[in-house]
Amino acid sequence: MLEKFLNIFRIPDLRKRVLFMLGILAVYRLGAWIPTPGVDTHMLERMFDQQGGSSLGLMNLFGGGNLRRMTVFALGIMPYITASIIFQLLTVVYEPLARIQKEGELGRRKITQWTRYMTVILAALQSIGIAFMLTRGGMVLHPGVSFLLMTVLTLTTGSAFIMWLGEQITDRGIGNGMSLLIFAGIVAGLPRGVMDLIQKVQTNQWGSFTIIAMALLIVGMAAVVAFIVFVERSERRIPIQSARRIVGRRMMGGQSSHLPLKVNSGGVMPVIFAASILSAPMMLGQSEFVQNSKLLQPIMQALQPGYPWYELLYVLAIIFFAYFYVSIIMKPDDIADNFRKSGSFIPGIRPGKRTSDFINDILTRITLVGALYLIIISLVPTFLISGIRFDKVWLIGKFFESLPNWTTHGLGVNFYFGGTSLLIVVGVAMDTINQIESQLIMRHYDGFSPRSGRIRGRKTW
Numbered sequence: 505m506l507e508k509f510l511n512i513f514r515i516p517d518l519r520k521r522v523l524f525m526l527g528i529l530a531v532y533r534l535g536a537w538i539p540t541p542g543v544d545t546h547m548l549e550r551m552f553d554q555q556g557g558s559s560l561g562l563m564n565l566f567g568g569g570n571l572r573r574m575t576v577f578a579l580g581i582m583p584y585i586t587a588s589i590i591f592q593l594l595t596v597v598y599e600p601l602a603r604i605q606k607e608g609e610l611g612r613r614k615i616t617q618w619t620r621y622m623t624v625i626l627a628a629l630q631s632i633g634i635a636f637m638l639t640r641g642g643m644v645l646h647p648g649v650s651f652l653l654m655t656v657l658t659l660t661t662g663s664a665f666i667m668w669l670g671e672q673i674t675d676r677g678i679g680n681g682m683s684l685l686i687f688a689g690i691v692a693g694l695p696r697g698v699m700d701l702i703q704k705v706q707t708n709q710w711g712s713f714t715i716i717a718m719a720l721l722i723v724g725m726a727a728v729v730a731f732i733v734f735v736e737r738s739e740r741r742i743p744i745q746s747a748r749r750i751v752g753r754r755m756m757g758g759q760s761s762h763l764p765l766k767v768n769s770g771g772v773m774p775v776i777f778a779a780s781i782l783s784a785p786m787m788l789g790q791s792e793f794v795q796n797s798k799l800l801q802p803i804m805q806a807l808q809p810g811y812p813w814y815e816l817l818y819v820l821a822i823i824f825f826a827y828f829y830v831s832i833i834m835k836p837d838d839i840a841d842n843f844r845k846s847g848s849f850i851p852g853i854r855p856g857k858r859t860s861d862f863i864n865d866i867l868t869r870i871t872l873v874g875a876l877y878l879i880i881i882s883l884v885p886t887f888l889i890s891g892i893r894f895d896k897v898w899l900i901g902k903f904f905e906s907l908p909n910w911t912t913h914g915l916g917v918n919f920y921f922g923g924t925s926l927l928i929v930v931g932v933a934m935d936t937i938n939q940i941e942s943q944l945i946m947r948h949y950d951g952f953s954p955r956s957g958r959i960r961g962r963k964t965w
Contacts, residue, residue: 508944512940515943518940518947521677522677522678525678525679528673528681529685529688535577536692538577539573539575540659542651543574545573547642547643548574551641576658576661577662577663577666578634578659579660580686581666582780583623583663584667584670584682585682585780586623586780586781586783589777589781590622591615593828620667623663623664624660624663627664628656631655631660632652632656635651639652669685670685679936680932683931683932687928687933691929704718728881729930735874736771736931736934740866740870741764742762744762744763744843744848744849746759746848765866765867770825770830770833771931775822775882776928782807810893812893812894815883818882819883822875830867830871836864839860839863840856878927
C-alpha cells in the first residue's frame with residue numbers, strides 16, 4: 505500500500521495537483537484563525553458551549569468551527585452552495601435559463617458567473633443578520649454602524665474568497681473543491697471532539713453507564729463507516745449487448761457489457777443541499793424581530809435541529825435533492841439515444857423510449873433506496889447523540905416526558921460525531937481517492953484497490 509501511495513508523487517502532473525490541493529486547504533485553515541474585528545470571542549464561545557447542539561452548532565459544523573471563533577471565514581461555503589441550488593432549480597423551471605445552460609461551455613460560464621454574484625448577495629444578507637445577532641447578544645466591543653459595515657465587508661469578502669479557493673481546487677487540484685473545504689473543516693474539529701470524549705470519561709459524565717456508552721459509540725461509529733462504504737460502492741448493473749456490424753472486412757461488436765447505476769448517485773450532495781436550505785430559517789430565527797414575535801418565535805423554535813418538525817423537513821429535503829441531483833447527472837433519454845447511435849441495446853428491451861423508461865424506472869427505485877440510506881445515516885446518530893425532542897410534540901409529548909432524559913436529549917456527545925459529519929468525511933474521502941486512483945490507472949500504475957492497475961499479460965508455461 506505504501507508503494508501505491510508513493511506512486512502519486514512519481515507522476516509530475518498528479519503530484520502537482522495533490523500538492524496544490526493541500527496548499528489551498530492550508531490557506532483555508534490559516535484563514536480560519538483570523539478573527540473578525542470588534543467581537544468578544546470569549547463570550548461568543550460561551551454561547552456556543554450552551555447551544556452546541558442547536559442551529560448554531562450545525563452551522564458551525566459546516567463552517568469548520570469558524571463561526572464559533574467568528575473568523576473572516578465564519579460564513580463558510582454555505583452561501584455558494586445555496587446560490588448553486590437556486591440556479592440549478594431555476595434551470596429546471598425557468599426556460600430561458602435552461603436554454604442558456606444548453607449552450608455548452610459558454611452557457612455554463614454565464615450561469616457560474618451569476619452564481620458568484622448571488623453568493624455575494626446572500627453572504628452580505630447573512631453578514632447583516634450575524635452583526636445584528638452579535639449586537640443584540642452583547643458580544644460586540646464597540647457596537648454601531650462602523651461595526652455593522654466592517655462585519656458585512658469582512659464576512660462577505662471571506663465567503664467570496666472561500667468560493668474562489670473551492671473553484672481553484674476543482675479546476676487545478678483533485679476532487680470537488682467545495683466538498684473538500686467542508687471535509688477539511690469537519691476533520692479539523694475532530695481533535696476537539698476526541699478531547700471532549702476524553703473529558704467525559706475522566707469526569708464520569710454518565711455515571712456507571714460511561715464506559716458502556718463509550719464502547720457503544722466507538723462500535724456504532726465503526727458500523728456507520730462500514731455501512732457508508734458498502735452503500736457508496738453498491739451499484740445496479742444493467743446488461744448491455746452491442747450489435748454486430750461489418751467495418752471494412754472485419755466483424756465488429758457483439759460484445760456484452762453493463763451500465764453501472766450507483767445506489768447513491770448524489771453522494772453527500774443531497775445532505776449538504778438539505779442542510780444549506782434549512783440553515784436560512786435558522787439564521788432568520790436568531791433575529792430580534794423573530795425573537796420578540798409571539799407568532800414567529802414558536803414556529804422558528806420548532807424548526808431548530810433536534811425538533812420533530814425540523815427533522816421532518818430535513819428528511820423531505822434529502823429525498824427531494826436525491827432525486828433532483830440524479831435528474832441532473834443522469835438523463836435516461838440521452839442514455840437511450842447514445843445506445844441507439846452506437847448500436848447497443850438492453851436484452852429484452854426495445855431501443856428508444858422503452859429503453860429510456862426502463863432506465864428511468866430503475867433509477868427511481870434505487871434513488872429511493874439511496875435517499876433512505878442518507879436519512880438513516882443522518883437521523884439515527886442524531887437521535888442517539890443529540891436526541892429528537894419528541895416531548896414537544898402535541899398529544900404524544902407527555903408519553904416521552906415519562907421516559908429517561910437521554911431518549912429526547914441524547915447523550916450529549918460532541919456534534920462532530922454526528923451521522924452527517926461522518927457521511928461527509930467518508931463520502932468525500934472516497935470520492936477523492938477514486939479520482940486519484942483513476943489518474944494512476946490512466947497512467948498504467950497500480951491503483952489502491954486489489955483489482956485495479958496495469959493490465960497484465962497472459963502467463964505462458
